[in-house]
Amino acid sequence: MESLSTLAAQLGIANLFGRGFVSVIITFLTAWLFTWLFIPRLREFAVQVGWADQPNERRLNKEPLPNAGGLAIFAGFLISVVVAWTLRPIVVEIVNIQVLTILLGASLLVLVGFIDDQFGLSPLSRLLVQVLAAALLIVNGLKIDFNAIPFLPIIPDIINGPLSIFLTVLWIVGLTNAVNLMDGVDGVVGGVGFVVSTVLLATAAQFTDRAAAVVLLAGLSGAALGYLRHNFNPSRIIMGDAGAYLFGYTLAAVSLLGTLKFSAGASLLVPLVVLALPVLDTTQVVIGRLARGIRNPLGHPDKTHIHHRVLARTSSARRTAVILWGVALICGMAGMAFQGVRWPVIVATGLLIVLCLWFVAYRRMRAQDREVRPQENP
Template sequence: MRATLLLYLPAVLLTFLLALLCVAALSPLVARAARRVGAVQQGGGRRVHEGAVPNIGGLAIFTGFMLALIVGGALQPELIGALRLELLAIILGAALMTLLGLFDDLWELSPVLRLAGQFVAAGILVANGVTIDFITNYFDPTASPYHYLGVPLSVGVTLLWVVGFTNAFNFIDGLDGLSSGIAAISSLALLAVAVQLPDRGAAVLLLAALAGAALGFLRHNYNPAKLIMGDSGAYLLGFVLAAASVLGALKVTAAVTVAAPVLILGLPVLNLTQVTLRRLSRGVNPATARNDHLHDLIRLRSGSKRLTVLILWGAALVLATGGLTLSQTPPQLIYLTIAVTVLLIASACWLRLRELGRAEPAREPSAQP
């Protein structure tokens, strides 16, 4: 495994750092441009942030993500190998998702049109071989370790996973910094799974670029955010996480089960599940926008947006650790992944808080009579 890690290291570091720096540099520019054209989201009511905040941060995320992928792939093209077509399919689907989300941010598309666009993007994956072909056989240890789904079921499961998770990730985007932090945690955990195998170079590049982009955006998105990712960013991050989990962690040997990536990506899925069941039990349309998500429930009890985000980041990290353990990742790599993840997220938040401290005008001491 050590040789495999060394093989990936140059491309991973360059791709990650380039995505992080590019998104961090572009986010203020996108925020200023958004204010000029009126692409802002007003706070109040169902939205818990204050004031008018630019909401097309997905453009910065997409630009940094794509630039990092191009440079990383050019540095070590041999890593992509036979998965070049699958990687291009994911990039094309991600571009379509970002565009769909941008239109929704600007003009509020109908749910039917959004869903149709999401299925088209997921269909691009299926048409190019990015599919869930098997699940682990837990029930008959004497039989094959895998249960192959067959083409019709494989297509259906893949479409539902990609579209379902994309919307689940969009649902979790409700507090400043929450979804960008979860994306960073999930992508770094999936990256730790993918780097253990020598033929997962395409997934490694995707996840390194995604982790860097998420952290670069978190630098400006932590509470109080100067820029919101909007549907353009949430659709992009959710789609690439779902696709990369199929490409990098589901199509591998028996050491990695289908449950591992699902557990790593479990928090958005858990939130979507409880929201759907809660609304159905009350006779409410599950697609209705309401403040009954996990982050809303915890925020109301804790009384703090930042504390709520920290709690859910912790939950995501616990789930990611469970997924890494289930995938039989070596303990040293698990510890390293956890430590690096915590350090990077803490650094991004500290930079944002430091910026806020500098921007706060100095207070004059009150005059004494």
């Protein structure tokens, strides 16, 4: 028992059987199992009411595909956070308010994303809601302080205030849309969302002032893994804008979460490195569209995304997803190293991520074999 506790301490776990660590595990498992078990029932209902994406020249599905997976992810995430709150209430009042603010903003974007999935909304209306969700964070103390960003000059408060607000809105809206734009191949966003959430979870767990962030990331990570079981190619359900907005917004917002004395601006390096894949993808797409004379680069979908380019080379949605998972994991481990996380923690996190992804992919492929076999032997 003593050797096990010593090993746990090397991985950043102060008390292997303590209330904090156990609550994180329960939060993760609650989100994972609820999302895993809930999606088949939600899928049946979505098929009945017509919540589905129709085939077109940009989509890979050949028949209507239920697009309500984001609701299941959000439900699993929210229920797990409630469970965690019951097990270990957050005692710092300001952080409590900030967590509620993140949940409120995420709820708003999930609702708007779901409406857009089913009925369609204009790019301007979606953007306005995203800015409103970012404003919710700002008025509750979650923002980037330009003067707290390392290696940049200190500027007067009269300039720092508006600039910090602008950077925060850009950070939230940019990452929300970056993750959404990646959602074009089965399993990509679900897997990348799981990788990023788990990496940020392992990183936040190394600091005593980020307990609230750990709880939210544990729930998001578990929900992503539960969803991925049904989304790895061939997908039985997709998350739609609702799920992609949830991942992008929550990951961006949690990177700003801390205590009263925590400097949010100095914490952005790790999320930026960890989220390098969606950030670079969106950047190259926007630049390419602007170069082609497209005035509204986010309102003209095409097949110039990284996942489309990889898919064209591999001709396999499964291989494309696995390759991008690997890229996200490499970025994540690099981000952990930049943060100064110890190598045993980095290696253990990487191995855990690989094991979990292999498990859900294997389970999905086995389920697919069982689905195909009766059709081949009627």
